[in-house]
Amino acid sequence: METDQTQNRLTGAEILLQSLVEEGVDTVFGYPGGQVMALYDKLLNYSDKLRHILVRHEQGAIHAAQGYARVKNTPGVVFVTSGPGATNIITGVADAMSDSTPVVVITGQVPSSSLGTDAFQEADIIGLTTPISKWNYQIRRAEDVAWAVARAFYIAGTGRPGPVVLDFTKDAQTGFAEFKYSKCDFIRSYVPEAEACEAELDEAARMIDQSSRPFVVFGQGILMSGAEQALMDFLKKGDIPAGSTLLGLSALPSGFSHFEGMLGMHGNLAPNVKTNECDLLIAVGMRFDNRVTGPVSTYARQAKVIHIDIDASEIGKLVPVDLGINADARKVLEALTAKISRADRHEWRESFRQVRKVEDERVIRPELEPETGDIRMGEVVDMVSQVTENKAIVVTDVGQNQMVAARYSRFNQTRSFISSGGLGTMGFGLPAAIGAKIADPSRPVCLFCGDGGIQMTIEELGVVMQENVGVKVVILNNNWLGNVRQWQEMFFDRRYSATRMMNPDYTLIARAYGIDSEVVDSREELRGAVHRLFADERARILIVHVAEQENVMPMIPPGKSVNEIMISETQWYK
Amino acid sequence: MDNTVRRYTVVLHSENQIGVLNQVANIFTRHSLNMSSMSANASPLEGIHTISIVTYTVEKKIIEVVQQLEKKVDIVRAFYYSDEQTVYRELALYKVPTDKIIGSGNIEDILQGYYAKIIEINRDFTVISKVGTTEETQQLYNELSRFGVMQFQRSGQIMVSREKQEPLYKYLEEREKVKSK
Ligand SMILES: Cc1ncc(C[n+]2csc(CCOP(=O)(O)OP(=O)(O)O)c2C)c(N)n1
Numbered sequence: 001m002e003t004d005q006t007q008n009r010l011t012g013a014e015i016l017l018q019s020l021v022e023e024g025v026d027t028v029f030g031y032p033g034g035q036v037m038a039l040y041d042k043l044l045n046y047s048d049k050l051r052h053i054l055v056r057h058e059q060g061a062i063h064a065a066q067g068y069a070r071v072k073n074t075p076g077v078v079f080v081t082s083g084p085g086a087t088n089i090i091t092g093v094a095d096a097m098s099d100s101t102p103v104v105v106i107t108g109q110v111p112s113s114s115l116g117t118d119a120f121q122e123a124d125i126i127g128l129t130t131p132i133s134k135w136n137y138q139i140r141r142a143e144d145v146a147w148a149v150a151r152a153f154y155i156a157g158t159g160r161p162g163p164v165v166l167d168f169t170k171d172a173q174t175g176f177a178e179f180k181y182s183k184c185d186f187i188r189s190y191v192p193e194a195e196a197c198e199a200e201l202d203e204a205a206r207m208i209d210q211s212s213r214p215f216v217v218f219g220q221g222i223l224m225s226g227a228e229q230a231l232m233d234f235l236k237k238g239d240i241p242a243g244s245t246l247l248g249l250s251a252l253p254s255g256f257s258h259f260e261g262m263l264g265m266h267g268n269l270a271p272n273v274k275t276n277e278c279d280l281l282i283a284v285g286m287r288f289d290n291r292v293t294g295p296v297s298t299y300a301r302q303a304k305v306i307h308i309d310i311d312a313s314e315i316g317k318l319v320p321v322d323l324g325i326n327a328d329a330r331k332v333l334e335a336l337t338a339k340i341s342r343a344d345r346h347e348w349r350e351s352f353r354q355v356r357k358v359e360d361e362r363v364i365r366p367e368l369e370p371e372t373g374d375i376r377m378g379e380v381v382d383m384v385s386q387v388t389e390n391k392a393i394v395v396t397d398v399g400q401n402q403m404v405a406a407r408y409s410r411f412n413q414t415r416s417f418i419s420s421g422g423l424g425t426m427g428f429g430l431p432a433a434i435g436a437k438i439a440d441p442s443r444p445v446c447l448f449c450g451d452g453g454i455q456m457t458i459e460e461l462g463v464v465m466q467e468n469v470g471v472k473v474v475i476l477n478n479n480w481l482g483n484v485r486q487w488q489e490m491f492f493d494r495r496y497s498a499t500r501m502m503n504p505d506y507t508l509i510a511r512a513y514g515i516d517s518e519v520v521d522s523r524e525e526l527r528g529a530v531h532r533l534f535a536d537e538r539a540r541i542l543i544v545h546v547a548e549q550e551n552v553m554p555m556i557p558p559g560k561s562v563n564e565i566m567i568s569e570t571q572w573y574k
Numbered sequence: 575m576d577n578t579v580r581r582y583t584v585v586l587h588s589e590n591q592i593g594v595l596n597q598v599a600n601i602f603t604r605h606s607l608n609m610s611s612m613s614a615n616a617s618p619l620e621g622i623h624t625i626s627i628v629t630y631t632v633e634k635k636i637i638e639v640v641q642q643l644e645k646k647v648d649i650v651r652a653f654y655y656s657d658e659q660t661v662y663r664e665l666a667l668y669k670v671p672t673d674k675i676i677g678s679g680n681i682e683d684i685l686q687g688y689y690a691k692i693i694e695i696n697r698d699f700t701v702i703s704k705v706g707t708t709e710e711t712q713q714l715y716n717e718l719s720r721f722g723v724m725q726f727q728r729s730g731q732i733m734v735s736r737e738k739q740e741p742l743y744k745y746l747e748e749r750e751k752v753k754s755k
Contacts, residue, residue: 126593127593127596130593130596130597130600131600131604134647135647135648136593137591138592155647186752186753187647188650188746188749188750188753189588189589189647189648189649189650190647191749311645312641312644312645313638313641313642313644313645316637317638317641
């Protein structure tokens with residue numbers, strides 16, 4: 001440790017690193033540069049405590065930190081330099097904000113004396129990230145470093161989690177201060193979590209007991225509050241069916257008796273249709289994204305609505321509620337389970353079966369078990385679930401690959417599905433998968449991505465190579481920007497503007513990075529190839545040539561309500 | 575909830591941090607709301623600033639804005655009020671040519687009628703101040719414009735609520751109790 005001999009003080013850079021250690025951080029994703037030289041210099045002394053993953057582009061660092069955070073449920077940490085380094089993480093900050101992912105980003109900044117002068121590589125990162133971060137702060141003095149880091153971790157990880165940006169001026173990195181760390185557990189202006197009051201819980205229990213057709217819609221809040229078991233107990237006691245948002249997937253095991261599948265535009269038929277038939281909608285840890293609700297004027301109008309969320313500003317924001325409970329999902333569900341009566345609603349639950357049957361016959365079976373024709377994306381996803389025995393962490397990019405992976409992956413463990421939901425960021429997949437694998441090397445991590453999205457952050461194969469990250473990458477190659485092509489086919493008269501894409505030879509790219517790869521062209525090769533994909537711990541890329549013009553079905557077309565669903569390009573449900 | 579566009583005042587108390595105003599402005603911008611008046615000042619409590627903003631919108635939107643403001647880490651509390659719920663005032667200063675108003679003969683009557691005061695007078699110009707609502711300060715402006723108003727400025731509006739409300743210091747005391755638990 002470099003200390004100011006007379007007073008036993010450390011530099012700001014070292015205080016930051018010490019503070020991270022105090023917060024239990026063991027991994028940092030980053031990229032060096034001029035305004036973080038002092039920080040990276042001190043980082044060398046911490047190689048036994050902090051593993052630094054050198055990404056190939058700063059966007060990769062933040063998505064990797066997001067993947068890491070989603071698996072671990074603790075903040076992911078990012079170091080980048082000022083100016084271009086900092087602006088390169090903007091997409092990831094916005095993504096983490098949308099998806100409530102805890103990350104702490106440390107950006108370098110020019111010396112405080114140069115702030116506002118258009119100094120070399122100065123960008124106003126506080127101004128740029130204010131609308132897209134949960135909190136940000138510019139550290140201008142070494143004395144403030146420990147305080148700011150403690151606050152950053154408290155804010156990022158508590159309440160509704162989110163990204164925090166600490167902008168760290170060069171002089172604050174090199175200045176000296178005394179190091180004394182105390183974790184933050186209170187900020188007077190910040191109330192991360194309210195408590196439900198007894199009257200609200202009683203009222204909710206009364207509404208549930210009186211309901212004959214209650215339906216639970218849940219989101220990522222279940223995973224974040226650790227409410228998986230509480231939700232299962234609640235559903236079983238009340239005999240209540242439940243549907244999940246995209247980000248809520250894997251909170252319940254796929255085979256769980258009361259789990260009815262995914263909600264939303266490409267979700268399952270039953271949970272969408274039943275949303276508009278239930279008499280009580282109980283929303284837990286979800287925010288009624290418009291990809292889930294369609295036009296809110298047609299969403300669950302027949303039902304009473306209870307909304308349970310840790311974020312008060314979400315309650316009533318989009319869907320009018322009869323009862324809002326602003327509190328932690330697990331605590332509320334546990335309290336409600338104790339209060340509701342044990343019920344038998346098998347008739348109501350049985351009615352889901354009927355709809356499910358239609359989807360099975362008309363959509364799922366043709367997708368998963370086609371006998372002829374090109375390979376369908378669903379077959380590939382299904383094969384991965386079979387081969388991994390539903391044990392993999394599934395990471396997706398954005399587009400058709402994402403929707404198909406969400407629809408057909410099966411899970412038997414929580415925190416197993418990682419995807420960019422709210423922002424829908426192409427390029428999220430590969431770095432997020434790297435972060436996920438680093439967070440939990442003991443589990444297989446499988447990325448599904450399109451030929452478009454993989455090329456947005458393909459440079460991160462460099463990390464896979466350098467750090468030996470055993471991710472399994474499945475490129476569902478359709479030679480199109482498939483999701484956009486689907487919309488052009490269905491809603492823009494097949495006018496295919498800028499969606500046809502010429503691809504490189506991915507096996508050569510893989511080879512350049514020293515990563516094994518394999519191409520699958522026909523159905524017969526698929527099973528063997530997927531087995532080889534998971535045969536060992538090493539990274540591997542599987543390029544599957546899938547049907548070029550597959551459409552993801554079912555689909556609630558934009559502007560339609562949750563019970564107006566297309567089950568093929570020409571047919572509507574019912 | 576009705577869809578009438580009304581004049582609302584948003585009042586928020588925040589930590590005195592750099593950039594809070596930017597955070598507030600961002601939230602208004604996101605909801606495409608114009609701030610028709612704004613005032614930001616120190617509160618009597620150490621480290622706490624009070625900002626009040628007047629805007630025209632529907633109630634649903636103002637609720638959203640207030641909830642999102644309150645969610646910001648550095649903002650302690652935020653409230654909104656319609657005009658009936660508040661006593662509000664702004665301050666206006668008028669600079670007029672001294673010779674013109676002396677020549678008019680009836681300036682004393684005008685000022686009395688408007689509850690306005692002369693706060694500085696010299697050979698070239700006279701400064702008049704008035705406290706009131708925007709309409710009232712505007713009326714005086716119209717009245718004085720025949721003398722030629724050389725300069726005019728009104729402050730942001732400040733307000734107190736007509737309703738019983740927990741004082742901020744009490745709220746902060748409660749928060750501190752949570753901390754020590
Ligand atoms: C950064 C970014 N740019 C553009 C889009 C819009 N977009 C959504 S899906 C999609 C096509 C994705 O194509 P591909 O990666 O090949 O996946 P596929 O849909 O074929 O599975 C595009 C362009 C986006 N979501 N993110």
